[in-house]
Amino acid sequence: MKKSLLIAMFTCLLFAFGPFHTDAQQQPDYEKYGRIATAVIKEDYPGAELKDYQYLGRKRISATDVSDSFRFQVTEQGKPKNLVVNVAHNLQNKKLLNLSVEEERSF
Template identity: 30%
Template sequence: MRAKAISIFSALLLSLSLTWTMPAAAEPPYAKWGRLAMQQTMQTYPQAKIVDYLHVGRKTKTPTTSEETFKLLLQEGNRVWALLVHIEFETKTEKVIAIRFEETR
């Protein structure tokens, strides 16, 4: 009897898990810029691995341009260093103006 109850309970849990899904987490507004920062970093530093990632923030550069900044931790062999990636773009159209790399600590 106990095995039958456990079996029914397991089947009920399985059916609930198949039909109930959690809502998808909203993507942060800087996510597309973070992907671009990582893609450009991999092209510029092809031998390095990105081992950590931080969104530093967005700032307004001019009335029509903004800049997203990311800090990536890179590793190539025994060398580990931080890299700031600055992506400047037109705020309204999101057209990329410039991408700058700045090695830092």
């Protein structure tokens, strides 16, 4: 009885303090590319106020390559703009492949 109680307590401690709750696993893997996209927007629109950005999702390009998309809301010369940044990168070597910035049209 004592042995099974000790095993149960050890298992609970392992889950509570083990590698399942590390900060590295809590961070989304697109965070690096979000920082790159933000830097590009700030460089391309130097006087614009960056209001907000949203992660739009990931599309698979090939077996090893994906594209993460981000929507930025900026105000340039008093006019609001929505910009979409697509960041293509390789999942295996974590290298950037392509980056594009497009202005969304207002309807």
